[in-house]
Amino acid sequence: MNMHARVLGIFFSAVLVFSVLSSVGHAQEPIVIGIPTSLGFLEGRESLSAVELAVDEINAAGGVRVGASKRPFKVESIDLRDAAPGVPVPEALLGLEKIILEKKPTALVVGPFRSEALMAGMDIIAKYKVPLLGTIAMSPGSEKKIKEDPAKYKYVFRTCLNAVHIVKFLAGTMAQINKEFGFNKVYIMHQDVAWARATAEFVKTLYFDKAGWTIVGLESYPTGTSDFSSALMKIRSQGAQVIMPVFDMPQSGTLVKQWNAMKVPAILSGFISPLAGAAAWKTFDGKIGGSTNMIFELGSGIGSGKYPASMTFYDNYRKKYGNEIQAGHGPAPSYESVYILKEAIERAGSLDPDAIVAEMEKTDRIGVMGRVKFDAGHQAIFGFDPRETAVSTVFQWSDSGRRVIVFPDTIAEGKFQLPAGLKSLK
Amino acid sequence: MLIGTIIYAVINSFILILLAIGFNLAFGISGVANFAYGALYVLSAYVSWILLTLLKMPYFLSVTISILLTTLLGGLIYRLVLLRVRGQALSEVIATFGIGLSILELFSYFGMVGFEYTLPVFIDRSFIIAGTYVDAQRLLIAGIGLVLVLGLWLFTHHTSIGLAFRGIAQDERTALTFGIDSDRIATLSISLGAGLAAIAATLIIPLGSIAPAEGYDVLIKALAVCIIGGLGSSGGVIVAGFVIGFAERFTDTYIGSHWTMIISLVAILLVLVIKPSGLFGKQKELEERI
Numbered sequence: 001m002n003m004h005a006r007v008l009g010i011f012f013s014a015v016l017v018f019s020v021l022s023s024v025g026h027a028q029e030p031i032v033i034g035i036p037t038s039l040g041f042l043e044g045r046e047s048l049s050a051v052e053l054a055v056d057e058i059n060a061a062g063g064v065r066v067g068a069s070k071r072p073f074k075v076e077s078i079d080l081r082d083a084a085p086g087v088p089v090p091e092a093l094l095g096l097e098k099i100i101l102e103k104k105p106t107a108l109v110v111g112p113f114r115s116e117a118l119m120a121g122m123d124i125i126a127k128y129k130v131p132l133l134g135t136i137a138m139s140p141g142s143e144k145k146i147k148e149d150p151a152k153y154k155y156v157f158r159t160c161l162n163a164v165h166i167v168k169f170l171a172g173t174m175a176q177i178n179k180e181f182g183f184n185k186v187y188i189m190h191q192d193v194a195w196a197r198a199t200a201e202f203v204k205t206l207y208f209d210k211a212g213w214t215i216v217g218l219e220s221y222p223t224g225t226s227d228f229s230s231a232l233m234k235i236r237s238q239g240a241q242v243i244m245p246v247f248d249m250p251q252s253g254t255l256v257k258q259w260n261a262m263k264v265p266a267i268l269s270g271f272i273s274p275l276a277g278a279a280a281w282k283t284f285d286g287k288i289g290g291s292t293n294m295i296f297e298l299g300s301g302i303g304s305g306k307y308p309a310s311m312t313f314y315d316n317y318r319k320k321y322g323n324e325i326q327a328g329h330g331p332a333p334s335y336e337s338v339y340i341l342k343e344a345i346e347r348a349g350s351l352d353p354d355a356i357v358a359e360m361e362k363t364d365r366i367g368v369m370g371r372v373k374f375d376a377g378h379q380a381i382f383g384f385d386p387r388e389t390a391v392s393t394v395f396q397w398s399d400s401g402r403r404v405i406v407f408p409d410t411i412a413e414g415k416f417q418l419p420a421g422l423k424s425l426k
Numbered sequence: 427m428l429i430g431t432i433i434y435a436v437i438n439s440f441i442l443i444l445l446a447i448g449f450n451l452a453f454g455i456s457g458v459a460n461f462a463y464g465a466l467y468v469l470s471a472y473v474s475w476i477l478l479t480l481l482k483m484p485y486f487l488s489v490t491i492s493i494l495l496t497t498l499l500g501g502l503i504y505r506l507v508l509l510r511v512r513g514q515a516l517s518e519v520i521a522t523f524g525i526g527l528s529i530l531e532l533f534s535y536f537g538m539v540g541f542e543y544t545l546p547v548f549i550d551r552s553f554i555i556a557g558t559y560v561d562a563q564r565l566l567i568a569g570i571g572l573v574l575v576l577g578l579w580l581f582t583h584h585t586s587i588g589l590a591f592r593g594i595a596q597d598e599r600t601a602l603t604f605g606i607d608s609d610r611i612a613t614l615s616i617s618l619g620a621g622l623a624a625i626a627a628t629l630i631i632p633l634g635s636i637a638p639a640e641g642y643d644v645l646i647k648a649l650a651v652c653i654i655g656g657l658g659s660s661g662g663v664i665v666a667g668f669v670i671g672f673a674e675r676f677t678d679t680y681i682g683s684h685w686t687m688i689i690s691l692v693a694i695l696l697v698l699v700i701k702p703s704g705l706f707g708k709q710k711e712l713e714e715r716i
Contacts, residue, residue: 039537040534040535040537040539040638041539042539042540045537045539079534084639085639085642085643086642219682219683219684220682220683220684221684222683222684222686222687224643224687225683225686226633226634227434227438227675227678229430229434229675230431230678230679230683231678231683233427233430233431233434233679234427234679237427250539250540250541251634251635251637253541253544253634253635254633254634254635257633257634258561258633261552261561262552262559262561263552263559273541274540274541274635279542282542283541283542283544326540326542
């Protein structure tokens with residue numbers, strides 16, 4: 001009897017110890033966030049850094065509550081190279097599938113750089129049921145797919161803005177320029193990728209055509225173009241007062257250099273990736289005074305003193321990495337996405353993708369780029385007031401190298417100024 | 427517009443010529459494939475940037491060191507890699523392309539992508555030529571391009587080493603019987619080719635920025651110009667440079683910029699169909715070179 005009791009006692013003790021050890025091990029098992037994007041590009045690289053900032057903050061505060069335990073986040077990344085010229089979409093998607101199969105992430109953040117890759121990748125995401133919070137690719141086509149087949153594509157969300165919102169902001173900027181200076185002749189130049197094509201076309205049809213502007217040219221440029229002399233000569237010869245560029249490729253900085261060297265008397269106002277960050281002043285030898293540039297999400301590339309959360313994020317990034325955010329698109333929604341994911345997991349109480357998706361749809365948080373909520377197409381809602389929606393912004397380079405936010409009015413710190421060498425028509 | 431387009435077409439032509447003469451020297455004249463050419467172009471630019479921006483060295487010292495280092499690296503590539511696969515054309519291509527790929531991907535891996543990676547122009551000024559603003563850097567490219575092409579022609583036609591280069595390309599065995607050390611000449615041709623790539627980078631990079639992806643572009647453009655002009659022909663490089671340069675700029679101005687990128691590829695196709703050895707090429711079996 002004594003022997004029996006002893007054996008049973010040892011057995012049950014072992015079971016108890018094993019259970020305790022297992023639960024301790026489970027509590028420490030990290031929740032993997034996958035970051036598949038073009039890491040060789042500024043927006044991709046800084047978006048990854050923003051994710052890591054958020055992950056460090058959350059882990060330092062104890063991690064993510066999943067049921068009764070708390071677990072840390074862990075970041076795994078892969079370079080899809082989909083933004084590099086000449087990389088075919090199927091090749092980029094191999095990387096997406098690889099990170100899902102090898103790293104088994106609970107969710108993906110940032111996602112493909114190019115909309116072409118995102119659209120094609122949605123089937124992979126649906127196949128493996130991994131929620132994605134996209135923060136770079138901007139084509140509204142993804143929302144259409146989600147609305148048409150929500151059961152299949154519900155796992156895809158977009159925290160950054162889409163091309164529709166860019167159109168609103170660019171149209172708003174042009175309207176301001178027209179109102180302030182009377183300019184009404186524009187040359188539109190855009191990169192030959194889905195989001196830029198759509199943006200240029202929509203601004204043309206929804207604003208310029210309706211407002212009676214004269215469009216002296218509309219040109220698309222393949223990714224990698226490095227000579228814009230023909231367009232700049234046309235702009236000069238046909239008297240365009242405004243150049244609206246829509247580019248995210250690094251080579252678009254050549255346009256700025258040529259615009260300056262050829263002394264083209266027109267205001268540059270649109271989105272050129274190399275012009276977004278504070279370092280652009282030094283990069284272009286201070287010759288960009290007067291040009292305006294859009295920042296796709298407040299907090300990416302610039303913060304506003306009128307919205308402290310954006311400045312806090314911007315400053316924390318600088319403290320962690322030693323330099324300011326240079327990308328005008330990607331970092332703020334990437335940072336935000338990690339918190340959105342955390343809160344969704346905590347509300348769901350599990351890592352089940354369907355449960356996480358159901359909670360992400362209910363997101364309503366005040367974050368670094370404004371108030372974040374998703375619409376029926378899983379697109380974060382962007383508007384003009386950070387208390388109501390997420391916001392973008394437009395800033396103008398002053399002649400002293402300062403970036404002054406000039407649009408929208410809710411966060412503007414100054415008004416549009418006429419660049420030197422140009423005359424107002426009013 | 428027409429005059430302006432012609433001016434920028436001439437400049438574009440010299441940019442293409444500058445990009446191609448180093449490749450033409452190595453591949454066309456000495457028959458040695460160096461598909462790391464584009465990577466060496468980008469590498470020299472990054473070296474200049476590091477010396478100039480991070481180590482704060484004077485400009486001319488930085489670019490001189492960069493050009494010399496790249497020249498040396500070209501020679502090392504031949505001595506350490508190509509020597510072992512000499513004569514096996516496909517292996518030469520694969521080996522050098524692999525080296526080029528590694529160099530370019532290393533820069534991408536270290537995140538050295540962005541518009542802050544650029545080089546300063548020599549003279550920060552613009553001039554008006556026939557009513558068109560042209561920056562001094564572009565004029566310098568045209569001038570130095572012309573000097574380099576003439577210099578290369580004189581070198582390959584009126585110096586013993588240059589004649590040796592051409593001898594090796596014509597018939598290596600016969601050249602050997604004349605006492606020409608083919609490995610030494612090949613080392614020199616790859617080195618000089620790499621040096622010319624570095625000079626091209628010093629002149630052209632200030633127009634834009636340094637990017638790893640540029641390496642692939644440079645290789646394609648150099649290959650296009652050399653194939654169209656005819657491998658081994660300096661005159662062919664000039665003519666091909668002008669053909670493609672003018673085609674690109676006029677396409678951009680009068681048809682559409684999105685057609686520009688395919689011009690080089692269409693030009694290669696047309697020339698290969700009509701005259702497989704290139705406009706001024708003398709080789710009959712072009713496929714053996716590729």
